[in-house]
Amino acid sequence: MMEVNSKVAEKTYYPVLPLRGLFIFPTMVLHIDIGRERSIDALNTAMKREEKLFISAQRDLGVEHPSQEDIYPVGILAHIKQVVKLPNGTMRVLVEGLQRAIWDEYKVTNKMDEVTVSAYIEPKKADQEDQALMRTLLHNFEKYTKASKQVSEETYRSVADIEEPGRLADMIAAALPLKISGKQEILEIMDVKERMETLIVQLYNEQEILNLEKKINNRVKNAMERTQKEFYLREQMKAIQTELGDKEGKTGEVAELKRRIQEAGLPETTKKNVLKELDRYEKLPTQAPESGVIRNYIEWIVSIPWSKSTEDQLDIKRSEEILDRDHDGLETVKERVLEYLAVRQLTKSLRGPILCLAGPPGVGKTSLAKSIAESLGRKFVRISLGGVRDESEIRGHRRTYVGSMPGRIIQGMKKAGTINPLILLDEIDKMSNDFRGDPAAAMLEVLDPEQNNSFSDHYIEETYDLSNVLFIATANDLSTIPGPLRDRMEIISIAGYTEIEKLSIAKNHLLPKQLKEHGLKKTQLLVKDDALIDVLRYYTREAGVRSLERVLANICRKAALQIVSGDKKRVTVSAKNLEDMIGKRKFRYGQAESENQVGVATGLAYTTVGGDTLQIEVSLSAGSGKLQLTGKLGDVMKESAQTALSYVRSKANDFGIDPTFHENKDIHIHVPEGAVPKDGPSAGITIVTALVSALSKRPILREVGMTGEVTLRGRVLPIGGLKEKTLSAHRAGLTTIICPKDNERDIEDIPESVREVLTFHFVSDAEEVLQLALEEAK
Template sequence: MKKQSEYTIPLLPLRGLLVYPTMVLHLDVGREMSMQALEKAMMEDHLIFLSTQIDTNIDDPIREDLYEVGTLTKIKQMLKLPNGTFRVLVEGLNRGKIEQFHEQDDYFSVTVTSYEDDSHKDIELEALMRTLLEYFEQYIKMTKKVSAETFATVADMDEPGRLADIIASHLPIKIKEKQEILETFDIKERLQKVIAILNNEKEILNLEKKIGQRVKRSMERTQKEYYLREQMKAIQKELGDKEGKSGEIEQLLKRIEETNMPEHVEKAALKEVDRYEKVPTSSAESAVIRNYLEWLITVPWSHATKDDLNIEKAERILNRDHYGLEKVKERVLEYLAVQQLTESLRGPILCLAGPPGVGKTSLARSIAESLGRKFVRVSLGGVRDESEIRGHRRTYVGAMPGRIIQGMKKAGTINPVFLLDEIDKMSNDFRGDPSSAMLEVLDPEQNHHFSDHYIEEPYDLSKVMFIATANDLSAIPGPLRDRMEIITIPGYTELEKTHIAKDHLLPRQIKEHGLTKSQLQVREEAFQMIIRYYTREAGVRSLERQLAAICRKTAKLVVSGKKKRLIITEKNLEGFLGKRKFHYGQADAEDQIGVANGLAYTTVGGDTLQIEVSLSPGKGKLLLTGKLGDVMKESAQTALSYVRSKVKEYGIEEDFHENFDIHIHVPEGAVPKDGPSAGITIASALISALTNKPLRKEVGMTGEITLRGRVLPIGGVKEKSLGAHQAGLTTIILPKENEKDLDDIPESIRDDLKFILASHMDEVIQIALVGGEK
């Protein structure tokens, strides 16, 4: 590189552009300082120094913003454009380096040292030039950005420095890299740099070519798949699939996306869609897959209703729909209160246990309304197949999900109030035990991953509020009962039934029969007569049927024009309902020997049970009749053994068991009777018969007996008390340990009955036997 003389000439800063020596280039100049520099150069020797800006965003550059090495150029032509800018034709002469920077009034000038390439060539330079030309030729063949004529022009060049500059100017490299070549004064180093850049560009072009081929292959595959799908549609149409599946597949994919399923469920659904697309419509498997997809999409996975956490409103709804049932209402309000404080709570699993007709199902419906949740009911009565709960596997013909998933689909939300009606009526057979399948449903620790055989994917039931109903808790298996919170609804008192009939049942029946309140009125004493003489139940279902009968007869009289308005009283009640069906107060008119009033708890509520003992000459044979269960038979054996051990205390002949046959009978022999609460009643009847002393007619009793005469506690105190009150008894003997249960008995019943708490059979005899206190 030869050093030439120094020049002091105007400076023209370039933005995003670089001019090599020997290059001829047009420039558009619009900045004021640059135009002043051009005018100054034109007035002198047409020489100007071009230097590229380091940062193209700067409008008014200073020395630090420019590269020191630039190009000394000659202005060949300058033209002023209509918009006030200059178009300049410049020719690069030599490389130059700024030595001094001069700031004039309206432009910059610089003192630069000019450098010219050495024309001397050696073998190494020749080799570098040939390599560079070979690489450039390969580059031109690989890219379409440089024409073949350019290579012909370059190939004739004999100057190595100029060759490097011209080739560098045609390469798509950054200004910074071009500036590095401009700053490389050594020709060999400059050639090597351009060769390295060309080699790098060739590798990039190779990669671009591979990527392009890959994209092309992918596009070809996509086009091929599209073509094959179109063919499949045509084939499906020929086979009878008129519409084809494409529209249906798109709709399924859209619905899956809108369902907001968990990730693992969505993955399974998309896999099934893919299978469905490939299976012909005429195939049986197509219908199976389609049905499965429909279930996956329609079952709620994330949609939940917002709980209405207003305790006052909930209490108002519960009181509006149900009279009494304070314990149940209190439990629901407690649940709401806790949920309001915590803002998240697993759904409780309540079991409403009680006789038919006490309002268990309607209470669950009211709970759903008070919470603002969807309500869904599933009846479990008679279910004996495990698949009814868990569903059938998809391999079976006509397979469907179980009743739980069906109920969730019906609800449409993940947090409904779910009523499992008649859970005690489930049974089992060779097809499995449905009560065992219910364990997973009702276990708060397991039901967030409930597994249905049909759906296969885990389903979250933890946000569901399950409410079960049962008539007989003893029929529910222990593990299942353990998972539920039992709330007993024992039945209604006469006063409660009157309120319910007046405020709920009669208005509903009047509306259903097309009557008005002015056309039919029922007096309160008529309500009492219906309850006492036409119904015998713990609930109010039979009571509603009797009111419906009155409404039907009234409707007939109104339509026929015979009556416009009816008032039902105790005098005209028989004209509507016929003769009395039951006797109110079944207590005997007088004290009887060997007849004891027992108290029983049946599925329809509390009832009285008269136990009769008869002695006849014989050899001590014990005869039990009345369709008694094993427990009552054992109670009779225990009572007899106790009486035999107490013959002296009660003044009974010691050898009575050798001289008499004993017959114990419980009337209504067609009705099965069993339970551990008849011990003291049988013992009292035995002692009365053997001592020939009557038992008090107004006394009822319940309790189990041991061989030593201890009175053991029993269940169903409230129900038995209601039955005793309805039968007209006035004194009730209960086991001492049942004292805690007296609080459950309504106050109106407690006021009418006298309760005696006994811990031993001696205390029972003192009260029940006429003259027993002696």
């Protein structure tokens, strides 16, 4: 039986040292690195007393500052043999386990934990039953040592000569790869016989686990050998099939491909050629490089639609309702689509027209194409051409190239799955060219109604009929599209929206869309019309509606924040609180200039993003007649300035200007926003007006905007983009427009709502311009 030390009259408190990740048994010597502050204090206190500690394992290794509940009650009373202070501030201590112990009282102080303990003495001698258990335990440990790689034979030899049964059990328990909780379980068994029996069972379980591991490893090894054997046999089979032409190995696959070819509805010539390719594929061995090329080619041929089509929805009223539902304005485009439907209904067969929607960004070109596809009941496919500079992107690659594939047109047809989809050629003006070819030239065949019924793709190598496809292209700048390609398309210009149209678009389309995207209900956010008008006038200045949509999204975000924060349940946005909600105004609405000025004329320009207004300023200084031009002007605009100056010099007397001004005056012509490139001849009359104003000191009327090319004789020549320029003038708040006489025919393109608020003057001579634009001479 176990003997228990009798407690002395005066209680002895031992400092507590919790162990993380380490374990110690009686008679064991262990190095411990101590870094926790309370543990270092416990060590220092023990050194001052009897050099003894109570060491116990920590239940949870993640606890940094363990309390009484975090350590096991049964531990080891240990003796400190050596202490070394390390450079990093930690202490390395060598301890020797003396006896098992269990605490009686647990005391927590500011610096450390202390306990009184009851220590247990192991019996030194072994009776006959103990000896039998020791032999069994050693025998099982020897078998485990031989079977396991985790315990060395030296470990077995070191414990084989131990005669004390308790010490033998502890040393074997320390050598086994048990978890901390398993070792603690052994430590808490005070009865030596029970401890040895428990270890015998543990060793038996470990041996069974080792045997199972061996069986699993053998099974995996056999499976790998079988897999390798199968791989070897398959390789042999492939070699045999190669010698036989691999005909039998492809029978099922070839039969399936032949069935798909028969069902694809191919033209007879194409079907004959594809069946020849299939016959070649059948005879080629699988390993032949050409085998995969032919296989991919046949797959592409049977995947492209050759005869499957959708029936056009020729209901004019339904189509008109869809177009009006999705888009406000854009009457010219809608009218053209309805004309196509009407002719299609009468003739039952009409080649698809090739339309090009040209206009600034954000006016709805792409979304309009989607609506047209829906109104016709056709499949919609979008092909982005921005940045394409390789001809093979359109025509495909030759099959001889590695990784070859058809061009984007054929890929689009495969995606559509029908022979009569609507294909949108997006950003056709942004194609470029390099040494690999000109993709714009390759598009000539695609977009030529007389040729695209026999389109040839380099990969397919068979003529393909594109005449049933409705092609719609989009472009921002027609000037970058090559002439022959532009000639093959029907150009429909979308100049931009008037303020009334933008207001309707915001109310009917953009605001409901943003409410949905931001999770708001109509009852939670109300944006009044006066707020929308202010957004149009003071926060956006564009031809399209993208900036408008971004501002509406900003309003929705601000409203969502107020509602989620609990500030408001319903947000109302009006002209009064708009600035508080989304910030200060970005643009000035009203007159382009607040007052009539000398030498500052307002011109109308046409850019890739729509119409715009620009100021042309003229400054005079003493000099010798030098002309300076600034504002990042292009060559054409510089020549217009030279022409304007020559005209003014020739008419100096008529304009009441000193004829010798060029001898003693330097002239500086500047167009603000110097970082923006500007070019074109239509600023001619604007420069003339600014020059005459500066030289004669007569102010220019602030409400007047003008555009027109001027000649040396003062003739005003026609310009392009009158609609876009007029809309920009309307946005800027101008009320009078001066433009060339020959552009009078273009006034019908301008929306009636804009024409009603603007006064147009059509002129043929620069003198008429000056009479209209300059204040009367005093």
